[in-house]
Amino acid sequence: MKEILASLQRQTAGTLHMLFANERLLCLSDIIVDEVANPAQLAEVAVAAAQHVSAIGERPRIALCLDRCGKDSLSQGDRLRKAAQLVKAAAAELDVDAPVALVDAMSAVDGSGRAKRTDVPYNVLIFSRAGIAATVRDVLRSNSDWSEVGPFLLGTANRAHIVTPEVSSKTLIDMASFAGRNLDGSSSSVGSTGRNTHNLGERW
Numbered sequence: 001m002k003e004i005l006a007s008l009q010r011q012t013a014g015t016l017h018m019l020f021a022n023e024r025l026l027c028l029s030d031i032i033v034d035e036v037a038n039p040a041q042l043a044e045v046a047v048a049a050a051q052h053v054s055a056i057g058e059r060p061r062i063a064l065c066l067d068r069c070g071k072d073s074l075s076q077g078d079r080l081r082k083a084a085q086l087v088k089a090a091a092a093e094l095d096v097d098a099p100v101a102l103v104d105a106m107s108a109v110d111g112s113g114r115a116k117r118t119d120v121p122y123n124v125l126i127f128s129r130a131g132i133a134a135t136v137r138d139v140l141r142s143n144s145d146w147s148e149v150g151p152f153l154l155g156t157a158n159r160a161h162i163v164t165p166e167v168s169s170k171t172l173i174d175m176a177s178f179a180g181r182n183l184d185g186s187s188s189s190v191g192s193t194g195r196n197t198h199n200l201g202e203r204w
Contacts, residue, residue: 014032015134037128053124061122149171
């Protein structure tokens with residue numbers, strides 16, 4: 001896999017968990033770095049996550065989430081705002097807010113995954129520390145009927161992904177059908193609202 005990524009001049013930047021419940025899509029992403037993520041790294045993950053969401057025919061609405069557990073909330077907020085500016089510079093049509101408290105980002109969803117309010121909720125949550133996306137995923141899946149496809153590796157040009165031996169056959173088929181699709185098109189393809197006929201979408 002390293003050789004494939006090296007030939008594409010790519011390296012993994014983050015992970016993406018796609019959760020589905022009651023016609024609702026929620027994507028959770030975080031960073032694969034040991035140190036504090038910088039705005040450029042956060043923006044790269046946000047744009048890559050948006051490309052995945054657009055590829056299944058949904059319009060991404062991104063929240064760069066504030067990590068209240070960290071000790072650097074003030075500087076973290078500044079990094080998230082700068083990351084949002086970089087996202088808009090890369091794809092001006094994307095909807096992105098920063099910083100957003102997790103409770104606000106999740107306020108549109110109840111335990112069953114149904115929207116509580118009429119406005120369009122966030123469907124892509126980006127976290128600035130490794131492991132937070134998986135933790136939020138675990139909490140959601142333990143208390144509701146969310147199902148998952150992923151996690152996908154961001155930054156790989158969608159050419160390489162890793163699954164565990166416990167992966168279900170349905171999830172493996174969904175990931176295989178998505179893997180390899182070209183997500184490197186122009187930024188105009190990001191944020192598309194047209195639906196695609198795709199196995200992932202059929203889970204709804």
